[in-house]
Amino acid sequence: xxxxxxLALLTESLAQLAKTPYFNRAxxxxxxxxxxxxxxxxxxxxxxxxxxxxxxxDKVWTCHRYLQGSTTKEAPYEIEYCMxxxxxxxxxxxxxxxxxxxxxxxxxxxxxxPWEFVSAALDRYDGIVPKEKLIFIGVPRIYKHMPLFCAxxxxxxxxxxxxxxxxxxxxxxxxxxxxxxxxxxxNYRREHFADLFAACYVGSxxxxxxxxxxxxxxxxxxxxPTVERIDFINGFLKDEKLEDLDMFQEALSKLxxxxxxxxxxxxxxxxAFDDIRPHVVEEAAxxxxxxxxxxxxxxxxxxxxxxxxxATGSSLEVIRIVNDLTEKSIRNHSIRHxxxxxxT
Amino acid sequence: MIRSDILGRLGKIxxxxxxxxxxxxxxxxxxxxxxxxxxxxxxxxxxxRRPFIGIVRDDERFRSIPSYFQPTRxxxxxxxxxxxxxxVLATTLEYIALPSDCYADIFTRSSFTRLGIGLSTMxxxxxxxxxxxxxxxxxxxxxxxxVGAKMFQMxxxxxxxxxKYGGIERKYFGNVRPTPSRAAxxxxxxxxxxxxxxxxxD
Numbered sequence: 001x002x003x004x005x006x007l008a009l010l011t012e013s014l015a016q017l018a019k020t021p022y023f024n025r026a027x028x029x030x031x032x033x034x035x036x037x038x039x040x041x042x043x044x045x046x047x048x049x050x051x052x053x054x055x056x057x058d059k060v061w062t063c064h065r066y067l068q069g070s071t072t073k074e075a076p077y078e079i080e081y082c083m084x085x086x087x088x089x090x091x092x093x094x095x096x097x098x099x100x101x102x103x104x105x106x107x108x109x110x111x112x113x114p115w116e117f118v119s120a121a122l123d124r125y126d127g128i129v130p131k132e133k134l135i136f137i138g139v140p141r142i143y144k145h146m147p148l149f150c151a152x153x154x155x156x157x158x159x160x161x162x163x164x165x166x167x168x169x170x171x172x173x174x175x176x177x178x179x180x181x182x183x184x185x186x187n188y189r190r191e192h193f194a195d196l197f198a199a200c201y202v203g204s205x206x207x208x209x210x211x212x213x214x215x216x217x218x219x220x221x222x223x224x225p226t227v228e229r230i231d232f233i234n235g236f237l238k239d240e241k242l243e244d245l246d247m248f249q250e251a252l253s254k255l256x257x258x259x260x261x262x263x264x265x266x267x268x269x270x271x272a273f274d275d276i277r278p279h280v281v282e283e284a285a286x287x288x289x290x291x292x293x294x295x296x297x298x299x300x301x302x303x304x305x306x307x308x309x310x311a312t313g314s315s316l317e318v319i320r321i322v323n324d325l326t327e328k329s330i331r332n333h334s335i336r337h338x339x340x341x342x343x344t
Numbered sequence: 345m346i347r348s349d350i351l352g353r354l355g356k357i358x359x360x361x362x363x364x365x366x367x368x369x370x371x372x373x374x375x376x377x378x379x380x381x382x383x384x385x386x387x388x389x390x391x392x393r394r395p396f397i398g399i400v401r402d403d404e405r406f407r408s409i410p411s412y413f414q415p416t417r418x419x420x421x422x423x424x425x426x427x428x429x430x431x432v433l434a435t436t437l438e439y440i441a442l443p444s445d446c447y448a449d450i451f452t453r454s455s456f457t458r459l460g461i462g463l464s465t466m467x468x469x470x471x472x473x474x475x476x477x478x479x480x481x482x483x484x485x486x487x488x489x490x491v492g493a494k495m496f497q498m499x500x501x502x503x504x505x506x507x508k509y510g511g512i513e514r515k516y517f518g519n520v521r522p523t524p525s526r527a528a529x530x531x532x533x534x535x536x537x538x539x540x541x542x543x544x545x546d
Contacts, residue, residue: 280365335420335492
């Protein structure tokens with residue numbers, strides 16, 4: 001519809017969100033700032049150009065979708081907690097992570113920050129702009145309590161870091177693509193980088209995840225074949241010498257970013273999970289490592305070598321309990337962390 | 345079971361061990377009870393167009409019990425309002441593995457009982473999971489609860505023998521979040537329904 005009408009409707013909804021009890025205070029600040037800037041735009045005289053209004057309205061729509069997702073209080077805090085730890089390794093700015101539960105089989109992670117646009121395009125706005133960057137995560141609703149099935153989010157975080165810091169584009173300067181193939185090479189490098197990035201955090205879980213979701217993925221314009229991707233990830237995890245890995249490392253070094261390296265520690269979860277207890281996570285590296293440990297545990301159950309309790313339930317029940325134990329292991333770590341920070 | 349017995353079993357693995365995580369403060373272990381905290385996941389009862397919650401599945405108007413509840417999540421330290429006459433299903437913050445020779449009685453701590461929140465439930469030996477707690481505000485005023493507050497206490501009673509209990513075939517075993525009632529899963533209900541039909545026929 002007309003962007004000004006959309007903006008007015010979105011303000012109403014955002015203003016209502018800001019009044020919702022239990023709303024996260026940091027997000028509340030963003031909502032209020034957004035409401036203020038929309039009111040400025042809607043009431044501006046002379047009015048802003050229609051194209052500016054349209055682009056701005058699109059950005060507000062996106063923000064609204066995720067901010068609303070976070071107020072429904074169904075947010076998968078445990079997944080967000082793991083993501084926040086990983087994001088902190090790559091982005092020095094304070095970030096706010098908010099999640100929308102999607103009805104499609106769609107994982108994504110993207111910058112949702114309207115503030116850069118506000119600063120660049122709304123030149124008459126002199127209100128306060130929040131310092132934190134908003135990052136939006138999309139998680140399929142049916143996986144909201146299935147953290148092991150969300151390992152793909154680390155791959156999406158890889159894309160996010162790539163796009164925000166131009167990693168792949170830098171590799172194209174260091175090692176240009178053959179003429180006429182730039183687009184396809186760029187796409188493939190983006191996928192390989194995101195795969196390696198995910199492997200840095202979740203290790204073999206990203207291979208398991210790829211193998212489970214799209215084992216026969218063919219070569220397309222946007223994606224290399226799954227087999228090739230898995231070979232590359234396995235090569236990285238086995239510390240093999242890989243030309244493309246060296247290329248990414250060089251690009252990261254030129255951009256002043258940390259190298260791709262293992263950032264996880266696979267915890268030994270067997271004694272806890274066999275007894276239907278969560279694992280006590282000792283350090284952040286174990287949080288990410290839980291993904292590999294959990295996938296390997298599920299693999300053991302599938303092969304018939306699981307503990308006695310897995311023999312009595314349906315496959316779905318068993319998968320649900322392993323995910324629940326993973327979720328509680330993450331949440332307990334987060335609770336201990338919050339508790340100790342509350343004493344200061 | 346008294347404090348020394350509790351401490352003797354705490355953190356031990358195996359059938360006689362008692363495992364509680366997170367145990368944020370050792371002061372939670374009292375002389376005869378262990379204080380437990382309010383968890384972060386809630387199922388709030390809602391009023392629907394159906395005049396009652398049916399528990400017999402063969403009733404053509406049967407509607408699944410979870411549809412009478414709305415899930416909501418909080419973070420540690422967040423608030424939750426418990427309204428008068430409203431049923432809210434929650435859990436303890438702690439995940440607990442009970443010894444196979446002890447059962448647990450769970451009560452609200454007296455400070456919360458005095459606000460009008462009552463709870464009394466029993467958990468079998470060998471249970472694993474966050475304890476389900478059914479919150480009901482018997483008073484006239486809404487009560488603001490804080491996620492992570494010490495709201496409950498657990499009293500452990502030792503049995504003469506170990507009991508074999510557990511496995512995921514048990515209702516609510518391995519719970520990490522509140523689970524709606526599974527009253528409709530009771531196999532006796534089918535038999536009782538059949539009886540009711542045959543009475544009417546005779």
